[in-house]
Amino acid sequence: MNSTEITLRKAEIEDRNIIWKILQQAIERRRKDGSTQWQNGYPNPNTVESDIAKGFGYVLTVDGEVAVYAALILNDEPAYSSIEGAWLSNGEFVVVHRVAVDEKFAGQGLVKKLFDHIEDFARSHDIQSVKVDTNFDNLAMLKILESKGYSYCGEVYLSGGVRKAFEKIVI
Template sequence: MEFRKSTKNDVPKIMNIVKQAQNYFKEQGIDQWQNNYPNEEVINGDIENGDSYVMLKDDKVVATTVISFDKEETYDKIYDGKWLSNGDYAVIHRIAVDNTYKGLGLSHKIIKYTEDKCRENNVHSIKVDTHEENIPMQKLLTKNGFEYCGIIYLEDGGKRVAFEKNF
């Protein structure tokens, strides 16, 4: 497995994986990643910001994620709980794995890679939010040592459950 920053050439492959995830959420009745989000504009913005990554297996893009060290404004207010820490943190957004490669632990590898990137930047906290009905993501986070911290609201008012891991 290899990780690298995404390039504009990766956008069609990333969008294919995103569309698979959107279809999965729709089939499961989860109102996450619907209404044309994330779209190519969002993905291109992630790439321009230097926050978009892809995972390669045999030179094929098999997963994608965003790892950001910028503060997340929507994390400034947390309800029905509190963050584990108040210092610097990384944020993981938009983890998605190609359907053909699901069940191989690639999402776990993305989290471990994020931890490595954090250590390189002397950051010891990762914060993540997900839809309250996205149980597979919540299980992934818990299995990887994240703790439930409370509720945050996105800029559009969407409710999300928030997790943090300190290491």
């Protein structure tokens, strides 16, 4: 009888404090892992409010409780126009940024579920692919992308750093 409801929905302004708490946990986790990613004051509370205001902020909820945050941006990531390498496609795409999981939901495979939901979202809007980048040392995310069938396409430059770029065709 004990089934869990997992839902992807647009973030509301009321979610901003929990989202920022989740991002702070992720920033600290990256720091403890010795990563340079997210260690320079970005993302910050303004990033969260801007994401929500622009309609980019999404939350994955577990039985109504916010568990994962991600920014989903349609067709718009200037850094992706100059890739050292090649994208799989040049049609419409969803960009995934700022993925972070609440610690109390860590290790439950929710980021994989997030990507399932994002791929469904893309398909339901007739969007050809999902593009994502991550730091070379973000081993957890690299593993997830590999397990979800994302192809390594090359390197992009974002916020002063080199990122590994991936794409998956979903239609």
